[in-house]
Amino acid sequence: QQTGAMANSPSAAALLPRSPRAPLHPGGPRSPSLSNSQQPAAESRQDSQYRDTVLLPRSNFPAQLPGRLQPETEVETQQKCGFSELYSWQRQRKAKQEFCLHDGPPYANGDPHVGHALNKILKDITNRFYVMRGCKVHYVPGWDCHGLPIELKALSEVKGAENLSPMEIRQRAREFAERAIEKQKSAFIRWGVMADWANCYRTFDPKYEANQLRVFYKMYDKGYIYQDYKPVFWSPSSKTALAEAELEYNEQHVSRSVYMKFPVLKSPPKLTSVIDGSAPASVLVWTTQPWTVPSNQAVCYMPDSEYAIVKCTTTGEHFILAADRVESTAAVLDTQFEVMSTCKGVDLADGSCAHPTIPGRISPLLPANHVTMTKGTGLVHTAPAHGMEDYSVASHHQLPTDCLVDEGGFFTEAAGPELKNKNVLEEGNEAVIQMLQAAGSLLKEEKFVHSYPYDWRTKKPMIIRASKQWFVNTASVKATAQEVLKKVKVIPTSAANRMLEMLDRRTFWCISRQRCWGVPIPVFYQKNTGECLINSETVTDVIKIVEQQGTDAWWTLPIEQLLSKEAVAKAGGHDVLDYVKGQDVLDIWFDSGTSWACVLEGAEQKADTYLEGKDQLGGWFQSSLLTSVAARKKAPYKTLVVHGFTLGEKGEKMSKSIGNVVDPDVVINGGEDHTKDPPYGADVLRWWVAESNVFTEVLIGPVVLNAARDDINKLRNTLRFMLGNMAGFNPETDAIPPSEMYIVDQYMLHLLQDYGSKVTEAYKEYDYSKVVRLLQAFCSRNLSNFYFSIIKDRLYCEEEKDPKRRSCQTVLAEALDVVVRSFAPILPHLAEEVFQHLPYKKGKGVFRTGWINVSSAWKKPGIEEAIEGACAMRDSFLGSISGKNALEYEVIIVIEPGLLFELMEALQAEETSSVSQLNEIMMASQTTLLSELPKETPADAIIKGTFLINLEGGYIREDSSYKVIALPVTKAKCPRCRRYTSDSSSTLCPRCLKVMAGKGST
Incomplete structure (x- = not known):
């Protein structure tokens, strides 16, 4: 008798309720992996007489692609499956929803690296998911093309670069950037990144530059951009101002710090009785930057702190310093201080000192809240031209803020003949220390190791230097920016706080640079007064020209063509020739930060997603937010x-000296020596990105890449099994409806439905490593270890068109479709390759035919109890015959009458069967289902177990016990199906006889 579909069991509907519940075992039933000796119908030992009657898997799909075949197959797949046309195809289709991922422009100054791979592949996985979901995806790749790094690299290739004109520099920088863009673009295309590569954006495109200037003027007009003379971070090696985001800090920088004395000229009134003039008195000051001393204008104290007047036991001099710093300072100076008196900082008010090196200059004692007590003397040397806090003290007290240092970091003539033309960080520093020594003001010089800002491009020390610059007043935009940011979804959430903190610390943003490779700040200056001219007329005229000719026009056209007489007259000027063009260009963070205005479409001009590395929290994310909020x-x-950064396999930074730099091109195509650097193909690179926890640092190296290749090969094996067993099957004509399937097949559809919804949610949350984990668990646990191992007999030995065989082929077709679609955004080459090998037509490839399609009707939680109950008994049985062939046994299952017995009866209606659904799950040659233990059963042959039935969301809970008895088979092995169900070893079992009769053979 054939036991077929669940529908054939009269009590099935009652026994298998459809109420929702969580699976007992995550990911389905527990099942050991089976060795070949345990597999039914093992191909390797088929009797030759019946070999051709067994339906073994047939597919040309390779289990793995060794060597060069992997990259070659991918390139072939890209061409065959229209990778290059996919973006424009999806833009042209009708779609209810648009998804916009705005590409943060990579810098066009070098070869593609693994950081690019991490970022671009993450974006592509996202975009492909939304394309498959039916959205119209908007993704325009771009490049950041201006700025000093490109200029420096372009000029490093030229002899006599210092003699080039601005236009020659711009031309060479542009050519360099164009070459870098082409290199990077071809790599991105090879990685399978979907885009319209003929229409990218570049920050040096005239239309882009014109839009950027529109945003600049809108911000200027609203009062967010202003010009001012104040201290900024200055790079002497680059001769330009830099923003804070362009600094990197060297923790091992060594400064020549000095302790010096400023003789008291006018005693603070409250201290006159203590400082009586009988012994010389001085304030004690410490600095790590002696070169700034010639610019000193004051000494600052903390009003609320405690200060001491001490007597030096060595010299008898009196010194003033913070009470908390007396002992440590005396130890450094190798002397002892006797405390004569103490006072509050406010008591130092109205005192003044003599400048330590400039006779006749007075340095007043002034209150300030930036004074620290953690190091130094608690009294701070204040040079307004060389410190942000120093400058604000000077502004408040109307002190001079003159800068004695030029753009190259050399003292100017105003610093005096001893210092003129000396580099402040080198011989100029030494000269100032010598001057302190000669004046008797130097008490001690020592090396001081501390964190110090460096120019991120030249890797050389910065200085702080006052100069006339253009600024964005971030203080006035900050509150709105923070409120707006709180409404943005940030993944991971911890990054939101980091960005809010960074915004909080930012008071102004210096946006002018003293270079020529960039977008000019569209300002004209009156030759005599230096007054700037900028209004809507002047900017509109410049923008029109830039839109047609690009910003080269600023350097090539005479001023009469850039500035109209009308604009000059409106501003109250007389002659255009009274003005000169400004020489500053905009900071490249302003360039890229205005990309929203140039690339995003529609009135909203708002992207669904920005996806970049964590360095952009202080970079592009922030400059984009500030410009957008201000405008x-x-x-x-x-x-x-x-996302995080890429590091070597052991968590170390990549460097050529260590030899751990991973080149994406070598990963894909292999290195010179394929035994050392094998060709992995782009999908291995993509798998590495997806499986990594990208929200922390992402490690890459040979071990990681080999593991990724092995994972993909395991996946290929699973796919190959499904493809091979669908030869001759067409879902449109041969599929079996779920209601007529075996219960275990329905159970697989139930698991598929659950898998599909979990994978979809993980993609929506950008959690691609979860997608990979779900995929691997489903393929290895549910498919390979469980389902494939039990259906092999049905697939190989039943008659080709038997509904029982078609039932599991229907499940395999659905499983293959769901699994391939679920990993298609991650492994597009493999997904399309699988679709090429389908034995039936499947439309126009994976990406043009939509996302995972699972039916809610597949969700049948009650089925879990039947299948998982049977699996629990199967585990008991297999555990008792450890390592032996399950087919050499028949199983007796004893369950007392009740719910569990009825569930098992739905899987096997008759008492004993070798062809029932229950026997298929047990994987034995024969299964007997009883409600009582047979008499004379040896006690040591009984395996006892329990199974918890949990139905109706916990409303029905029943702990049912069962007994399993494994007995050696009594029948002979069937020469066709290898199961022990024949009367003799030379005759077929009843099932195989029936199949053969249907084939018209004996």
């Missing part, structure tokens, strides 16, 4: 996704 009071993005 239109809203964020340019709805979601921020922030």
Whole structure:
């Protein structure tokens, strides 16, 4: 008798309720992996007489692609499956929803590296998911093309670069950037990144530059951009101002710190009785930058802190310093201080000192809140031209803020003949120390190791230097920016706080640079007064020209063509020739930060997602937010996704000296020596990105890449099994409806439905490593270890068109479709390759035919009890015959009458069967289901177990016990199906006889 579909069991509907519940074992039933000796119908030992009657898997799909075949197959797949046309195809289709991922422009100054791979592949996985979901995806790749790093690299290739004109520099920088863009673009295409590569954006495109200037003027007009003379971070090696985001800190920088004395000229009134003039008195000051001493204008104290007047036991001099710093300072100076008196900082008011090196200059004692007590003397040397806090003290007290240092970091003539033309960080520093010594003001010089800002491009020390610059007043935008940012979804959430903190610390943003490779700040200056001219007329005229000719026009056209007489007259000027063009260009963070205005479409000009590395929390994410909020009071993005950096396999930074740099091109195509650097193909690179926890640092190296290749090969094996067993099957004509399937097949559809919804949610949350974990668990646990191992007999030995065989082929077709679609955004080459090998037609490839399609009707939680109950008994049985062939046994299952017995009866209606659904799960040659233990059963042959039935969301809970008895088979092995169900070893079992009769053979 054939036991077929669940529908054939009269009590099935009652026994298998459809109420929702969580699976007992995550990911399905527990099942050991089976060795070949345990597999039914093992191909390797088929009797030759019946070999051709067994339906073994047939597919040309390779289990793995060794050597060069992997990259070659991928390139072939890209061409065959229209990778290059996919973006424009999806833009042209009708779609209810648009998804916009705005590409943060990589810098066009070098070869593609693994950091690019991490970022671009993450974006592509996201975009492909949304394309498959039916959205119209908007993704325009771009490049950041201006700035000093490109200029420096372009000029490093030229002899006599210092003699080039601005236009020659711009031309060479542009050519360099164009070459870098082409290199990077071809790599991105090879990685399978979907985009319209003929229409990218570049920050040196005239239309882009014109839009950027529109945003600049809008911000200027609203009062957010202003010009001012104040201290900024200055790079002497680059001769330009830099923003804070362009600094990197050297923790091992060594400064020549000095302790010096400023003789008291006018005693603070409250201290006159203590400092009586009988012994010389001085304030004690410490600095790590002696070169700034010639610019000193004051000494600052903390009003609320405690100060001491001490007597030096060595010299008898009196010194003033913070009470908390007396002992440590005396130890450094190798002397002892006797405390004569103490006072509050406010008591130092109205005192003044003599400048330590400049006769006749007075340095007043002034209160300030930036004074620290953690190091130094608690009294701070104040040079307004060389410190942000120093400058604000000077502004408050109307002190001079003159800068004695030029753009190259050399003392100017105003610093005096002893210092003129000396480099402040080198011989100029030494000269100032010598001057302190000669004046008797130097008490001690020592090396001081501390964190110090360096120019991130030249890797040389910065200085702080006052100069006339253009600024964005971030203080006035900050509150709105923070409010707006709180409404943005940030993944991971911890990154939101980091960005809010960074915004909080930012008071102004210096946006002018003293270079020529960039977008000019469209300002004219009156030759005599230096007064700047900028208004809507002047800017509109410049923008028109830039839109047609690009910003080269600023350098090539005479001023009469850039500035109209009308604009000059309106501003109250007389002659255009009274003005000169400004020489500053905009900071490249302003360039890229205005990309929303140039790339995003529609009135909203808002992207669904910005996805970049964590360095952009202080970079592009922030400059985009600040420009957008200043110009239109809203964020340019709805979601921020922030990933970590790439590191070597052991968590170390990549460097050529260590030899751990991973080149994406070598990963894909292999190195010179394929035994050392084998060709992995792009999908291995993509798998590495997806499986990594990208929200922390991402490690890469040979071990990681080999593991990724092995994972993909395991996946290929699973796919090959499904493809091979669908030869001759067409879902449109041969599929079996779920209601007529075996219960275990329905159970697999139930698991598929669950898998599909979990994978979809993980993609929506950008959690691609979860997608990979779900995929691997489903393929190895549910498919390979469980389902494939039990259906092999049905697939190989039943008649080709038997509904029982078609039932599991229907499940395999659905499983293959769901699994391939679930990993398609991650492994597009493999997904399309699988679709090429389908034995039936499947439309126009994976990406043009939509996302995972699972039916809610597949969700049948009650089925879990039947299948998982049977699996629990199967585990008991297999555990008792450890390592032996399950087919050499028949199983007796004893369950007392009740719910569990009824569930098992739904899987096997008759008492004993070798073809029932229950026997298929047990994997034995025969299964007997009883409600009582047979008499004379040896006690040591009984395996006892329990199974918890949990139905109706816990409303029905029943702990049922069962007994399993494994007995050696009594029948002979069937020469066709290898199961022990024949009367003799020379005759077929009843099932195989029936199949053969149907084939018209004996």
